[in-house]
Amino acid sequence: MKNKAIKVGLTGLVLVLAFGGLMYSTLAEGTEYYKHVDEVMGQPSEWYGKRLQLHGYVVPDSVFVNKRTLEYHFKVQSNGQTVDARYTGVVPDTFKDDAEVVLKGTLAADGFSVVPNGVMAKCPSKYEPKPGASTSGSR
């Protein structure tokens, strides 16, 4: 009986260690910092080169798009801090002025470059429509 307990315990330990190690190593390369624009732009140089998910709002009238190449240049702000962002590819339908967006990519001195498919615009939710979104129906 005791023998069995040791066996089970050892197997469990090995499994846990293996999974823990694997989890740790994949997490190290899989994680991204989730930050608001103002948190990052306070000390931008600290974040250069780190993988980020940047949360902010598209500055109105800041979106420039080349419709041939689908290159987007726009500004994103939160709490008064803005950052230039550039992106090439397809943006979601809900991406527009003042949209709440989460951008995946890296920051450098010349702005934030978004990885392919890295623009996520918040969907209008079933549960709590944003105050801004709900007024558009009555205009």
Added chain:
Amino acid sequence: MASLGALVLVLAFIASACAAAASVAGARRGNNRLVESGIGAFYTVAALLTVTSGLITYAFVAGDYSIKYVQRYSDSAQPLFYKITSYWGGLDGSIMFWAFLLSVFGAVAVKVNRERHRELIPYVVAVTSIVEMFFLFLMVVHKNPFDTFLTESPTDGRGLNPLLQNFYMAIHPPTMYLGFVGLTIPFAFGMAALITGHLDDSWLRAVRRWTMFSWFFLTLGLTLGMLWAYEELGWGGFWGWDPVENAGALPWFTATAFLHSVMVQERRGMLRVWNVTLVIVTFLLTIVGTFLTRSGVVQSVHAFGEDPQLARLFIAFMLATTAFCFSMVVYRLPMLKARHELDSWISREAAFLANNWVLLFSAFFILFATLFPTISEAINGERLTVGPPFFNKWMTPIGLGLLFLTGVGPLMAWRKSSLSNLAGQFLWPAVCGLIAGGAAVALGVRVWSSGICFAFCGFVFGTIAQEFVRGGYVRKGMTGADLFTATIGLVARNKRRYGGYIVHVGIVLIFLGFAGQGFSRDQQLLLKPGQQATFEHYTLRLDALRVTDDGQKQMITGHMTVMDESGKELGKMYPAKWFFRKHEEEPTSEVAIRRSFAEDLYIVMPAFEMQEQTASVEVHINPLVNWIWVGFGVLAIGTAIALMPESAFGFALAKLPAEAATATMLLFVLLFSPGVVFAQHVEAPQQATLIVRSPLERAVARKLACWCGGCSKLPVDTCVCGHCANVKEEIAQQAKLGKTADQILQFFVAQQGGQHVLSEPASGIGRFAWVIPYGIGAMGLAIVGIAAIRWSRRREADEAQAESSDVPSDNPADAALNAQLDDELRDLD
């Protein structure tokens, strides 16, 4: 009506409290009449909640906008279908819908099992009622769907967001709820067994069907969600590991594990603690899922409402439930001792155990990764997130492991498999797997995960085919019928086993679809009309970029021709961009999909340039993706067979299977035969000469009223009559001359007079027109004032006259009456 609804909700809360109390008291005292009254109260809850559901649906249909919830999620213009589905469109209503389903399910479960599981029923009623009470409490105290506006109520609602007015989005939530809520019933039975100590296998028999039924709806809900994401969102995939999706998948994994481990307990009397735990965990995960999507704990691309109070209520409920359930398990541990020990690791029970571990690990991995941002924030204050690549990296091997176990399980014997036995069992499936894997490599699959997946799919398919063929031969030997009939008889005799195998076939097909994702390709193309481009083995030509209008929206449609390598035309496709009226700044992309069994050609048109007549399109090739939907169809058939009641047996055996199978296969062939799916393409739109208007043109058009005489002076901007089309054309021409908005308006004022201008241009006749109503208003006010003054003067004059005429006003009776009146009025104050 709102107050009636709120009252009925309170009554339902009281009734479920009664149900819980009476049935527990009745069970403890052995008083059958108390138990009966508890059951009665339990049925009453279902009846009351049906009433509230009816009331809220009526409020939506009738447009009672004094109710906040109705006002927020519907408006008078909404089609009836969406008015009804708005019931579960928002937070408050979705909680009520949940409670309603739970009460109905509970009532049905109690009704069905009342005689057979007499000893469990009081506690089933009690547990379900307590869960019910939690949701009713949420509604009564915090999120009452019948809340009304205290003061003036609006005349129309804000309307459901048009992006959510979509068929899939209307039916996807209720199917998910059916699955989620249905899983409460097994939990209630499990808890009842724990509380009463009737821990033999009878409670398992009571909940088997419920679990399968709920599991099926959960699967359906998840599939519908994937289908919606694939057809509507336009990013070419179907699963993005978003917290909302994950929340739905969590209980699916544990419910699947439960469905399997139940068999081990039935056959071998093992894993009893495990099964009870699984039922509890599954229930808790449904609550966690509900909680995650509604509390704002997890940051998601879906903008959840943040509701700390609701979050606290949920957390309190979850903690209490967890503590109670697991202390019950610990308390009953001595009674949950396994009847047997695991004889060997090479046995079916061991395979089931492994499958359970993997499933449970998947659930907890997904839960961990979903909550990772919250966890990391709690630990070191830094919000770290993990993206889809992280999920994929982990879930790919896990999924492959599961698929492999699906094939291994049926090949193992119960208790212990001997080596020679194993060799015989594994031979053909392994050959199938090798052939499938080899074929995949030969056909040029160079993605390791997909290659292994194909091999495993072959292996599992081999296993299942072998089971059917062997069983069929055995039965043929016994009954002497031909092989086909024998096989059908076999399925009918062991519906659960062979239904389960058919479900596995469905799962294999779904995995085929997943494997296809490993080598999907996409590319962006920029096309002008007449230009063509080649992508892989397709040649795409943009024929035209057309603008049409159906009164509700403007549609910019790319008309494209798809050809194969030899230049033979395969068909036309119409990716589009729709601009809904009043929502022009939020266009929706309409995907064009050309489906076939081998691959989907999937075209989105994210951008276009009307002046230059160019369209940039994104083309995806998604191999094998349709097998996911086909696989779900097969899975549904399998579940139906497994769930078929015994009484339907003879009938089903006599006729159904052969024809049903043929008919279903025909249906699938018809459904998925290569052909273009016009993603909501409007076939015969009203051809209009509209083009995309600049903001200036739109601003001008908004300020002009239609003067054709038949359109009740709608703004030209929203009016769709032919006359306004001409006006818009004229505006465009004026704008091209470089005029400002005011100058253009002046042009129309000069041409037509100022009466069609909706708001004034700031000069001349327009300003005069704008002043008139105010002038009239001021004049009216003046007249009223003068009249009032004159009337009051006349009265003064009358009184003066009266006084002068010396009428005896100090009549003693009058004085007495006045004094009395004064007294009474004083009392009132």
